Amino acid sequence: MKAFEVMDEKITGTEKTDEVSIILEVKNLDFYYGDHQALKNINMNIKRNRVTAIIGPSGCGKSTILRCINRMNDLIKNTRVEGEILFEGKNIYQKDVDPVQLRRYIGMVFQNPNPFPKSIFENVVYGPKMHGIRNREMLQKICMESLIRAALWDEVKDRLHKSALSLSGGQQQRLCIARAIAVEPEIILMDEPASSLDPIATNRIEDLIFELKSRYTVVIVTHNMQQAARIGDYTAFFLNGELIEYEETDSIFVNPKNEKTADYLRGKFG
Amino acid sequence: MNGISRGDINCIQKNIYNRYSNIRIEKIKGKIFIFLCIVATLLGVISLVTLLVYVFWDATAWLNLEFLTNPPSRFPERAGIYPMLVGSIFLIPMVALYSIPLGVGAAIYLEEYARDSLIKRIIEINIANLAGVPSIVYGLLGLGFFVAALGMIHGTLIVGSLTLALRVLPIVIVSSQEAIASVPISHRFASFALGVRKWHMIRTVVLPEAIPGIMTGTILALASAMGETAPLIMIGAATTIFTAPRGILSSFSALPLQIFAWSDFPHREFQHGVAPATIVVLLLILLAMNGLAIFIRLKFSRKEH
Numbered sequence: 001m002k003a004f005e006v007m008d009e010k011i012t013g014t015e016k017t018d019e020v021s022i023i024l025e026v027k028n029l030d031f032y033y034g035d036h037q038a039l040k041n042i043n044m045n046i047k048r049n050r051v052t053a054i055i056g057p058s059g060c061g062k063s064t065i066l067r068c069i070n071r072m073n074d075l076i077k078n079t080r081v082e083g084e085i086l087f088e089g090k091n092i093y094q095k096d097v098d099p100v101q102l103r104r105y106i107g108m109v110f111q112n113p114n115p116f117p118k119s120i121f122e123n124v125v126y127g128p129k130m131h132g133i134r135n136r137e138m139l140q141k142i143c144m145e146s147l148i149r150a151a152l153w154d155e156v157k158d159r160l161h162k163s164a165l166s167l168s169g170g171q172q173q174r175l176c177i178a179r180a181i182a183v184e185p186e187i188i189l190m191d192e193p194a195s196s197l198d199p200i201a202t203n204r205i206e207d208l209i210f211e212l213k214s215r216y217t218v219v220i221v222t223h224n225m226q227q228a229a230r231i232g233d234y235t236a237f238f239l240n241g242e243l244i245e246y247e248e249t250d251s252i253f254v255n256p257k258n259e260k261t262a263d264y265l266r267g268k269f270g
Numbered sequence: 271m272n273g274i275s276r277g278d279i280n281c282i283q284k285n286i287y288n289r290y291s292n293i294r295i296e297k298i299k300g301k302i303f304i305f306l307c308i309v310a311t312l313l314g315v316i317s318l319v320t321l322l323v324y325v326f327w328d329a330t331a332w333l334n335l336e337f338l339t340n341p342p343s344r345f346p347e348r349a350g351i352y353p354m355l356v357g358s359i360f361l362i363p364m365v366a367l368y369s370i371p372l373g374v375g376a377a378i379y380l381e382e383y384a385r386d387s388l389i390k391r392i393i394e395i396n397i398a399n400l401a402g403v404p405s406i407v408y409g410l411l412g413l414g415f416f417v418a419a420l421g422m423i424h425g426t427l428i429v430g431s432l433t434l435a436l437r438v439l440p441i442v443i444v445s446s447q448e449a450i451a452s453v454p455i456s457h458r459f460a461s462f463a464l465g466v467r468k469w470h471m472i473r474t475v476v477l478p479e480a481i482p483g484i485m486t487g488t489i490l491a492l493a494s495a496m497g498e499t500a501p502l503i504m505i506g507a508a509t510t511i512f513t514a515p516r517g518i519l520s521s522f523s524a525l526p527l528q529i530f531a532w533s534d535f536p537h538r539e540f541q542h543g544v545a546p547a548t549i550v551v552l553l554l555i556l557l558a559m560n561g562l563a564i565f566i567r568l569k570f571s572r573k574e575h
Contacts, residue, residue: 075462077386104465114456117479127464130474176460183464 023048023187023217024069029083031064031073031241038064040241042083046187051209051218053232053249055225057264060238062221066189069219070106071099088186104131107185111192113172115164115179120147120156123164123175127183142182149215150178151208170201174208181216188212190220194227206231225265229253237261325553328546337547341512342528346539349532351548356514357427357522358496358555364431364518365438365495370488372435373442377484380443381450382472394447401440408437409504417505424506428518433501438491445487449480482570489563493556499526525552 024046031039039061046052054062067073069085071092084091092102104127115123124146125139133139143160147153152174156167164175173193180188190209194202209218209231222228228235229249236246237258245252245261256262332346340350376397384390412433417424453476461471503509508523509531515522525548532545 070463072459072463075459100462100465100467102465103463108459108463110456110459110463112456114454114460116457116460116475126461126474127466130461130464130466130470179460179464 020047025086027084032080050233052234053228056238061241106187107180108189121160146178146182187217329550332543332547353514354528358524368435377446406500409501425521427522434495441491449483453479486563493559
């Protein structure tokens with residue numbers, strides 16, 4: 001696991017340079033559900049400490065590519081991957097890579113908030129505990145930091161030991177983000193994280209994502225184009241399993257190069 | 271009224287009328303249905319209440335502390351149930367000890383690990399069918415396996431509890447499977463996405479959430495095992511015994527066996543006094559166990575909200 005050892009020397013405080021390094025390279029990726037090819041020859045580079053938004057109509061493969069990145073697709077039966085995804089230069093589909101280990105570095109936030117029916121504190125420290133941290137003070141520190149970074153601390157600091165299910169939907173989703181960042185991942189994958197939330201809660205999540213990119217790389221799938229335009233540094237447009245266009249957000253929204261992208265952005269389909 | 275002719279309007283009116291009359295018939299049908307459901311419920315409740323009143327009426331005069339602490343006797347006024355009471359109470363933790371680890375383990379394997387194959391489906395169908403096999407067959411199995419094949423002594427507490435554990439095992443497996451399957455898949459994914467290994471995930475997410483369901487199902491299964499008579503007769507448990515079992519290798523008897531024995535006694539006092547009093551004690555034990563199951567369910571569901 002050489003690649004992972006290198007990652008352990010955590011990059012704290014991002015150096016703002018013009019050159020943005022690449023954290024993840026998707027190379028000639030094909031993905032099949034049984035006989036159905038869901039992704040066709042995808043090539044894209046994800047930049048470190050940036051928000052990459054993936055848009056496209058339902059069934060275009062945008063969630064599938066997300067689940068390829070942390071190998072959650074391994075859990076779905078009858079699926080097949082071809083091609084490579086290089087994470088910090090190492091192919092995550094290589095035989096000696098342990099998907100469980102990989103997911104520790106590439107976290108995920110799901111469409112519907114899914115906190116465990118445990119206390120707020122237990123939810124946040126679940127990952128660190130599983131990875132062997134037993135020291136109570138340490139766990140409390142991690143809990144506090146994660147909740148602060150997830151912009152939830154002020155709302156829950158007086159009731160850390162109350163059930164997470166007592167929180168509102170938006171708070172639950174921020175708790176899930178806190179739970180994901182408590183294990184200090186490199187990349188956070190978000191699968192339509194705000195689609196079940198009201199506009200105010202959505203706003204808070206978007207602000208949070210903007211804050212998060214100073215420490216993490218965020219890849220977010222969204223069916224909301226305005227959301228992609230607001231928070232994405234880069235935007236990828238998927239259609240029928242193909243990557244149609246992948247550019248800086250400003251350029252793709254203002255001046256799409258591909259006709260299909262332009263049609264989608266104008267609301268012609270999808 | 272562009273484009274709609276007079277004929278069309280007639281047609282629409284007719285439809286409205288038909289629908290209205292249908293609603294009246296549907297309403298009457300609905301009322302008949304509710305009535306039938308209430309009758310079905312009442313029939314069950316009434317027969318149960320009659321039975322209980324009848325049993326309690328006969329039992330009250332005989333229920334006292336001596337009845338609980340005396341050994342059985344030929345004379346109804348001296349008869350007690352102490353050895354059988356101890357036997358029945360010993361059986362509960364022993365059956366639980368054997369059936370819970372085996373049942374929950376099998377349920378975890380079937381729900382979390384076994385691939386969805388023909389073999390898995392055959393196993394599941396068989397387990398469901400085993401739950402319906404007459405309990406006397408389990409008695410035969412216990413006699414054949416534990417006594418004849420393994421050479422254990424017949425009529426001992428250990429053979430009795432192992433046999434009853436086999437009897438409840440299918441029920442424990444099925445109810446544990448249901449409890450495990452009801453844990454949302456999104457919670458499993460949340461755990462996996464944090465880089466957690468499968469067995470850790472099962473231990474920290476699936477089991478804690480499934481335990482209330484597993485416990486209620488298991489306690490109800492144990493309660494039904496407490497009422498079993500036939501398998502205990504098959505493995506050679508005594509119907510009447512005068513000393514309480516001292517250990518797992520002692521011979522024993524249980525409350526239902528004694529009820530069976532007393533109901534056969536010629537004295538009226540046994541049939542209409544001592545046996546009903548024993549039934550009441552057995553029912554109270556079962557009631558306490560069912561109460562515990564309800565308590566566990568309520569306690570855990572309250573914690574979640």
